[in-house]
Amino acid sequence: MTESDLPVVQLTPGRWGDPAHPVALPAAAVDALKHLGVQRPSTDVRTSEETQGAQDRPGLTEAQVGFLASVVGAEYLASDLESRWAHTRGYSTTDLLRFRAGDTSGMPDAVVYPASHDEVAALLAGCADHDLALVPYSGGTSVVGGLAPSRRFVTVDLRRLDQLVELDEISRTARLQAGVRGPAAEAMLAERGYTLGHFPQSYEGASIGGYAAARSSGQSSAGYGRFDQMVVGLTLATPRGTVELGRAPMSAAGPDLRQLVLGSEGAFGIITSVVVRIRPRPVERHFEGWRFESFDAGLTAVRRLAQDGPLPTVLRLSDEVETAVNLADPDVLGGGAGGVLAIIGFDGPYNRATADVLTAAGGTNLGEGPGETWRIGRYRAPYLRDPLLDEGALVETLETAAFWSRIPALKTAVTEAIVGALSATPPLVLCHISHVYETGASLYFTVICAQSDDPIAQWRSAKSAANQAIATAGGTISHHHGIGTDHRDAYVTEIGPLAVEALQAVKTTLDPDNILNPGILLPER
Numbered sequence: 125m126t127e128s129d130l131p132v133v134q135l136t137p138g139r140w141g142d143p144a145h146p147v148a149l150p151a152a153a154v155d156a157l158k159h160l161g162v163q164r165p166s167t168d169v170r171t172s173e174e175t176q177g178a179q180d181r182p183g184l185t186e187a188q189v190g191f192l193a194s195v196v197g198a199e200y201l202a203s204d205l206e207s208r209w210a211h212t213r214g215y216s217t218t219d220l221l222r223f224r225a226g227d228t229s230g231m232p233d234a235v236v237y238p239a240s241h242d243e244v245a246a247l248l249a250g251c252a253d254h255d256l257a258l259v260p261y262s263g264g265t266s267v268v269g270g271l272a273p274s275r276r277f278v279t280v281d282l283r284r285l286d287q288l289v290e291l292d293e294i295s296r297t298a299r300l301q302a303g304v305r306g307p308a309a310e311a312m313l314a315e316r317g318y319t320l321g322h323f324p325q326s327y328e329g330a331s332i333g334g335y336a337a338a339r340s341s342g343q344s345s346a347g348y349g350r351f352d353q354m355v356v357g358l359t360l361a362t363p364r365g366t367v368e369l370g371r372a373p374m375s376a377a378g379p380d381l382r383q384l385v386l387g388s389e390g391a392f393g394i395i396t397s398v399v400v401r402i403r404p405r406p407v408e409r410h411f412e413g414w415r416f417e418s419f420d421a422g423l424t425a426v427r428r429l430a431q432d433g434p435l436p437t438v439l440r441l442s443d444e445v446e447t448a449v450n451l452a453d454p455d456v457l458g459g460g461a462g463g464v465l466a467i468i469g470f471d472g473p474y475n476r477a478t479a480d481v482l483t484a485a486g487g488t489n490l491g492e493g494p495g496e497t498w499r500i501g502r503y504r505a506p507y508l509r510d511p512l513l514d515e516g517a518l519v520e521t522l523e524t525a526a527f528w529s530r531i532p533a534l535k536t537a538v539t540e541a542i543v544g545a546l547s548a549t550p551p552l553v554l555c556h557i558s559h560v561y562e563t564g565a566s567l568y569f570t571v572i573c574a575q576s577d578d579p580i581a582q583w584r585s586a587k588s589a590a591n592q593a594i595a596t597a598g599g600t601i602s603h604h605h606g607i608g609t610d611h612r613d614a615y616v617t618e619i620g621p622l623a624v625e626a627l628q629a630v631k632t633t634l635d636p637d638n639i640l641n642p643g644i645l646l647p648e649r
């Protein structure tokens with residue numbers, strides 16, 4: 125089975141994954157949680173946030189409803205509680221905890237479902253006159269508060285923009301509309317013999333527009349690149365008109381404005397379609413596991429491949445803690461002798477030269493077993509978060525990137541910051557590398573500990589300590605989750621006031637009335 129065989133999953137609000145296929149915690153994991161002091165919560169309705177009664181707020185005015193319905197049609201305007209609740213925030217752990225607590229503070233006043241670029245453009249053109257703020261919503265899988273603006277708003281759900289518009293076999297490009305979900309994109313391309321090769325762990329729910337807006341990175345990034353590297357063109361609807369970008373694959377005609385839109389998280393406009401580079405579907409794929417004595421040894425090997433090649437399509441290295449926690453069968457590494465697990469994968473023929481580099485760097489080939497186990501299980505792993513929360517564990521992830529020379533110190537600093545901030549509930553901190561470049565890599569951390577009485581405040585303090593450590597140790601606040609509202613202040617510090625002012629100027633030009641994603645990516649003016 126490959127990614128193009130996977131279905132689009134209709135995510136349920138407040139719980140990740142396909143409700144028809146829940147994943148239960150293995151008994152060993154429940155036992156392990158006891159060692160962390162995890163106890164089933166007496167009630168799952170706990171939050172430090174003010175719960176704002178959804179019903180207490182005044183709804184949209186007649187004029188606002190009339191305007192929205194006139195653009196999308198009355199049947200594609202939803203203001204019932206269920207639709208609004210289903211579009212409330214995204215899928216970070218704090219989002220899920222707020223959801224469990226019935227916290228409606230990030231709920232839209234209505235949801236509209238435009239069917240075309242023109243309808244999106246018409247919404248944007250008229251919203252300022254009707255005093256409406258808008259939030260674009262592609263798959264709704266943001267984990268950084270990217271769907272929770274600082275003002276009341278209407279959600280623009282792009283699911284009806286679900287077409288493969290054109291495929292240029294000579295140039296190997298495809299134009300996909302923003303609301304095409306990951307599996308639907310792969311299935312449509314597979315019918316024509318192509319693949320996009322973009323497989324984030326949120327693949328079942330995330331969409332093309334969100335990938336572009338948040339600069340997503342998938343698990344085959346070593347072979348296919350990050351999503352922004354796949355985009356050669358895009359169409360952006362803004363309150364002041366439409367911007368078409370990408371006349372040629374590369375251009376020296378001034379700065380690359382595509383890169384200004386990629387990662388703009390709905391602050392400058394709504395991306396209605398993107399033109400992506402596509403590749404022929406691989407006829408064969410190979411995945412295998414490798415053992416290294418330590419994370420540091422594996423890091424040297426992974427860096428060699430990133431810098432001197434040949435790179436596989438998938439390249440992933442777990443640290444000691446992640447290896448120990450994730451391996452169902454510790455003997456896979458050779459009689460419980462410790463060490464760390466690396467996964468390599470090839471879309472296409474197996475490349476022995478890659479294996480030779482790993483062997484020369486001290487790696488031991490564990491064969492296809494661990495590679496296939498990882499390949500098959502990788503979309504199921506996030507399903508474990510909800511049962512872990514049910515049991516009373518706090519589990520969340522964070523990520524960063526840095527130059528190779530800073531990676532070891534950055535990893536230590538972030539781990540120590542999290543452990544220090546969560547000393548009352550000693551955590552497990554797992555780490556892996558799965559996106560590499562010639563000059564550096566991304567570090568991805570998973571944190572598991574017992575929930576305190578106020579898990580939202582508990583995570584906020586751990587995240588704030590981690591953010592500080594990232595800044596001090598020379599990392600970036602995000603490699604692929606983006607900024608949203610959660611990382612906004614750290615982002616402002618990272619890029620500095622002049623750069624913020626420049627971005628604000630772009631926003632003022634394209635969105636003069638600040639109707640798009642207010643407070644997301646950039647502070648409100």
Ligand SMILES: Cc1cc2nc3c(=O)[nH]c(=O)nc-3n(C[C@H](O)[C@H](O)[C@H](O)COP(=O)(O)OP(=O)(O)OC[C@H]3O[C@@H](n4cnc5c(N)ncnc54)[C@H](O)[C@@H]3O)c2cc1C
Nearest residue numbers: 262263264265266270324325326331333334340341390395
């Ligand atoms: C379980 C899980 C696993 C994840 N794994 C990964 C991973 O492996 N790699 C990774 O990169 N990310 C991952 N993410 C984060 C998330 O899936 C990505 O950020 C993804 O790119 C978001 O896509 P989306 O379609 O869901 O966007 P949304 O959540 O709908 O939107 C994200 C942001 O972009 C804005 N936006 C959405 N559509 C548009 C548009 N068309 N034009 C302009 N702005 C828009 C939104 O307003 C919001 O601010 C994961 C999330 C979860 C919950």
